[in-house]
Amino acid sequence: MKSKTLYRKLVESHTVAVLDAQNVLLFCDLHLMNEYTSPQAFAGLHELERKVAMPGQNIATVSHIIPTNPDAHRVIKDPSSALQASNLKRNCERHGIPLFDTNDELQGIEHIIAPEHGMIRPGMVVICGDSHTTTYGALGALGFGIGTSEVEHVLATQTLVYRLAQDMHIRIDGKLPVGTTSKDLILMIISRIGAQGARGFVVEFSGSAIDDLSIEARFTLCNMAVEAGARGALIAPDEKAIEYVFARASDITEEQREDALKYWATLRSDVDAEFDMEYIFDAQEVVPYVTWGTSPDQAIPVTGRVPIADGPQSVSIQKAMDYTGLEEGIPLEGIAVQHVFIGSCTNGRIEDLREVATVVKDRQVQSGVRAMVVPGSGAVRDQAESEGIAQILIDAGFEWRKPGCSMCLAMNDDVLEPGIRCASSTNRNFEGRQGRGAITHLMSPAMAAAAAVTGHITDVRNLGDNNV
Amino acid sequence: MSDSQLIIGKAAPLDIANLDTDQIMPKQFLRGIDKKGLDKGVLWDLRFDGEGQIRPEFVLNKSEYADTKILIAGPNFGCGSSREHAVWGLQQFGIKAVIASSFGEIFYSNAMNNGLLAVILPQKDVDEIMHQSCDNSIPLNIEINLSTLDIHVSNMTLSFNISDRHQRMLLEGLDMIGASLKFEEDITAFAHRHWDQQPWVRDVAARTKLNLILPGEKTN
Numbered sequence: 001m002k003s004k005t006l007y008r009k010l011v012e013s014h015t016v017a018v019l020d021a022q023n024v025l026l027f028c029d030l031h032l033m034n035e036y037t038s039p040q041a042f043a044g045l046h047e048l049e050r051k052v053a054m055p056g057q058n059i060a061t062v063s064h065i066i067p068t069n070p071d072a073h074r075v076i077k078d079p080s081s082a083l084q085a086s087n088l089k090r091n092c093e094r095h096g097i098p099l100f101d102t103n104d105e106l107q108g109i110e111h112i113i114a115p116e117h118g119m120i121r122p123g124m125v126v127i128c129g130d131s132h133t134t135t136y137g138a139l140g141a142l143g144f145g146i147g148t149s150e151v152e153h154v155l156a157t158q159t160l161v162y163r164l165a166q167d168m169h170i171r172i173d174g175k176l177p178v179g180t181t182s183k184d185l186i187l188m189i190i191s192r193i194g195a196q197g198a199r200g201f202v203v204e205f206s207g208s209a210i211d212d213l214s215i216e217a218r219f220t221l222c223n224m225a226v227e228a229g230a231r232g233a234l235i236a237p238d239e240k241a242i243e244y245v246f247a248r249a250s251d252i253t254e255e256q257r258e259d260a261l262k263y264w265a266t267l268r269s270d271v272d273a274e275f276d277m278e279y280i281f282d283a284q285e286v287v288p289y290v291t292w293g294t295s296p297d298q299a300i301p302v303t304g305r306v307p308i309a310d311g312p313q314s315v316s317i318q319k320a321m322d323y324t325g326l327e328e329g330i331p332l333e334g335i336a337v338q339h340v341f342i343g344s345c346t347n348g349r350i351e352d353l354r355e356v357a358t359v360v361k362d363r364q365v366q367s368g369v370r371a372m373v374v375p376g377s378g379a380v381r382d383q384a385e386s387e388g389i390a391q392i393l394i395d396a397g398f399e400w401r402k403p404g405c406s407m408c409l410a411m412n413d414d415v416l417e418p419g420i421r422c423a424s425s426t427n428r429n430f431e432g433r434q435g436r437g438a439i440t441h442l443m444s445p446a447m448a449a450a451a452a453v454t455g456h457i458t459d460v461r462n463l464g465d466n467n468v
Numbered sequence: 469m470s471d472s473q474l475i476i477g478k479a480a481p482l483d484i485a486n487l488d489t490d491q492i493m494p495k496q497f498l499r500g501i502d503k504k505g506l507d508k509g510v511l512w513d514l515r516f517d518g519e520g521q522i523r524p525e526f527v528l529n530k531s532e533y534a535d536t537k538i539l540i541a542g543p544n545f546g547c548g549s550s551r552e553h554a555v556w557g558l559q560q561f562g563i564k565a566v567i568a569s570s571f572g573e574i575f576y577s578n579a580m581n582n583g584l585l586a587v588i589l590p591q592k593d594v595d596e597i598m599h600q601s602c603d604n605s606i607p608l609n610i611e612i613n614l615s616t617l618d619i620h621v622s623n624m625t626l627s628f629n630i631s632d633r634h635q636r637m638l639l640e641g642l643d644m645i646g647a648s649l650k651f652e653e654d655i656t657a658f659a660h661r662h663w664d665q666q667p668w669v670r671d672v673a674a675r676t677k678l679n680l681i682l683p684g685e686k687t688n
Contacts, residue, residue: 016658017651022631025651027658029669037551039501050645054659056671065499080499087501098677106680119676124669131550131574147552147578149644157648159655163577163631195486196544196570229547231573251675252668260668295486316485409549411495418518428548430490432513 003270005167006234007202010142010267014125016159026162029124029141031154032110033060033097035084036411037129041152042091052095054158059119060092061100063109064411068374068401074102078413095155108377108403111135111223111345115215116379118248122237122264127154132345132427134226138218139245140237140267142202145226165231168201169275172209174283179461181355182217183347183425183444185209186224187289189281191299199229201277204269209283210235215244216351223346224427227296236268288460290332291429291442293320298429299442302459305331323431324439325419332457335441339422340371340452341434342398342445344408347425348376352445353384357392359449359460365397366455372399374406374414396453410434423451472639475564475585475612477537479621480527481601487541488548489575493557506557538610540598541568543591546575555582565612567619569594580634581644585612587619587628597621614638 004012016025038060045052052058065081067074076082085102092099100107106117111132114120122140127133129151136143150160176185190197203225205218213221218235225233235241242264246252252260287301298320300307308328309317321328326335342348342356353375365371373393375381381403384390394400407414408426410433416422418437425448429440441457450460497509514526522529528536539545539558545568546554555578558566565585579586589597600622601608611620614635619626636642663670 014662016655020631020633023633025648025655027655027662030672036498040503040552043502048645050649053655056674059673059677078499084499084501096674098674100677117676117680119672121668121672123666124672129550129552131548145550145574147550147555147574147581149552149578149581153645153648156645157652157655158659159648159651161633161644161648195547199544199570199573229544229573249668249676251679256668260666263666295488315483319484409490409495411498428488428490430488430548432494433490436494436513437518 003273005269005273005275006140006204006236006267007142007165007167007232010123010125011162011164013123019161022163024162024164026125026160028127028154028158028160029057030114030119030126031058031158032114032126032128032133033058033088033151034063034110034130035088036064037148038091038151039084039087041148041155044152045155050156052097052155055096057158058097058155059099059114060088060097061107061110061113062088062102064405064409066102066107066404067412068404068406068414070400070402074402076102081412104378106378108380109345109348109405111219112348112376112380115139115219116248116377118245118250121245121249122241122267127160131226132223134230134233135219135223135345137222137225137233138215138235139241140235140264142232142234144232165202166200166276168198168203169278170203170205171278171280172205172207172283173280174209175212176209176283176286180286180288181444181446182213182221184289185283185286186221187291187296187299187442188286190224190228190297191289193228193279195227195295195297196229198225201230202232202234203230204234204236206236211238214351215240216349219349220346224296227427237264288444288447290447290457291440292324292326292332293317294323294429294431295320296427296429296442300332302332302447302457305329333459335421335457336455337421337423337441337451337457338369339416339420340365340369340448341374341407341422341424341426342372342448343374343376343406344426345376345405346427347445348374348380350380350383352425353380353389353393355446356449357389359446359463360396360398360453361392363396363453365452369452369455371397371452372401372407374401375403377403398452407434423448423457473613473615475537475614477564477610478533478535478607479538479540479567479601479610480533480536480607481598482527482539482541483598483602485542486544486547489546489551489554489572490548492546492554493551497557498551498553503556506553507560510557510561533607535562536607537562537564538612539563539566540594540601541566543569545571546579547572550574552578552582555579555584559584567594567597580637583638583641585614585638587612589626589628593626596624
């Protein structure tokens with residue numbers, strides 16, 4: 001039998017029908033929805049009086065538009081946004097789809113709540129009307145983002161017309177140095193292969209550096225693969241992944257566990273499987289990475305300098321510098337920030353908050369800096385409070401807020417003013433992403449924490465004992 | 469030749485690499501529950517300044533570019549967020565086709581699913597068209613034939629490729645869900661085989677949600 005990549009195995013195990021040389025009808029095990037990319041899909045369904053094919057394979061959460069101010073009972077003040085939330089509830093009730101509603105204690109960002117409650121299992125196909133669905137590759141599940149037309153298609157059929165991707169393999173040898181995280185690793189990779197370096201590919205990550213990563217760190221890695229254009233990211237499920245899933249998926253019976261283990265053991269690329277493209281990186285080269293521009297691939301080591309606008313990229317570099325207000329050749333370290341944001345589906349998990357707490361313990365947020373932490377979910381917030389992390393953050397001067405997507409894309413009322421420079425643990429530094437005219441520097445949560453306590457972009461490795 | 473086979477019209481140059489969907493359709497226009505009114509938000513920050521005043525120098529604000537039907541764009545057009553609002557907005561703005569050397573993957577699917585033609589050409593050809601377009605004092609006129617998959621611009625004829633499936637959808641307006649629903653029995657049969665092998669994925673969302681213990685209930 002021909003050798004196969006993990007990606008091919010996942011596609012084949014979900015192929016209902018081969019439609020043509022490029023497309024298959026792909027069965028989707030889990031479909032996640034939010035309030036802003038699903039309404040038109042439900043409307044389309046209702047217009048033609050179509051039903052939701054398999055409601056129990058779908059789940060929804062209010063995530064993007066929800067306010068994060070720490071009120072006991074959250075009220076969405078913007079009328080249009082409130083309508084999106086009530087509309088989602090109505091649609092879910094009508095079709096029997098489970099929902100994490102606005103004031104559900106476990107509400108959160110889709111890519112945080114789905115795995116934290118054990119919904120993501122190796123070998124699944126998971127889709128969502130959100131590009132960061134690539135996150136689930138960390139557990140050996142094929143996840144990818146879709147548009148609203150496809151949301152409607154999944155609702156009606158529990159399948160997608162799926163255009164096959166190519167296979168890319170990225171191997172990371174060695175060990176991540178102290179003071180660096182998987183966020184630094186993925187920023188380094190994106191900076192080297194480019195914002196469309198993985199376009200058209202599903203990327204499988206492997207290597208000793210990946211083996212060493214915690215599951216949450218792997219989520220961060222796979223989450224941001226889409227910023228290199230990837231159509232999916234995968235890591236073959238290992239013992240860590242299986243332990244993570246079993247610890248959360250309480251519904252899997254003892255008997256099923258044995259079958260699951262047998263099946264999940266097959267979820268790896270065959271030894272001689274061929275990839276269309278391969279990269280090898282050395283984890284030893286990873287240092288804290290920070291973006292200077294307006295595309296996630298415009299990232300450099302924190303010790304580096306803003307590039308000179310010449311060569312084939314000169315126009316893009318100049319355009320980015322014009323927006324971010326930086327001059328060519330200046331060092332990144334020392335650039336003052338007025339805002340720090342910790343959160344998002346990339347870095348809003350408990351381990352991220354622990355890293356932030358490690359850095360800011362017994363320190364203070366610099367005066368003139370507004371620093372906020374938005375946990376990824378109610379469960380993350382709860383855990384951080386019971387571990388005492390929340391108190392450390394509050395004592396340091398951080399705002400301790402309620403869960404949501406918040407300032408990652410600023411669709412709710414957490415929006416930056418023009419000219420404000422933000423050290424952000426999020427995933428996109430696009431123009432206007434966090435607010436019109438606001439400037440985003442992507443970095444790890446620990447690096448954002450270092451910026452909060454120093455008031456400027458700082459190499460967290462130089463902050464003494466508080467290393468992650 | 470029927471109208472649906474031809475896209476003929478003014479083309480505007482938009483020479484920006486990695487023009488993401490946040491810029492094509494900013495967040496403040498994503499709060500609807502329908503698709504209406506999105507033409508207003510298209511490329512908002514490029515069209516208007518911080519005070520909401522029109523930027524006269526931006527190509528789509530120039531009077532000669534009114535009724536632009538085609539965009540000549542930089543590589544990786546539509547990267548980033550999955551928001552289909554970007555496609556709906558471009559269409560409501562009057563755009564029928566975008567020409568670039570590459571597109572964000574989700575944007576590309578969204579475009580084709582809505583009948584917005586995304587034409588992929590080699591970068592050197594895009595550069596040539598972009599060059600002509602920027603040099604011309606009047607807007608370039610481009611003709612795209614969906615049947616023959618040819619582009620006529622100035623004295624050039626260029627060929628492009630799209631999948632047979634997408635070509636059919638553009639020409640015939642295929643109802644993709646209707647087509648997939650013809651597989652309904654196959655899907656049901658597949659699902660039951662799948663769940664026999666992996667019972668732990670059946671109703672995974674509903675069962676998980678039901679089993680969740682709320683933090684407040686732990687102490688009860």
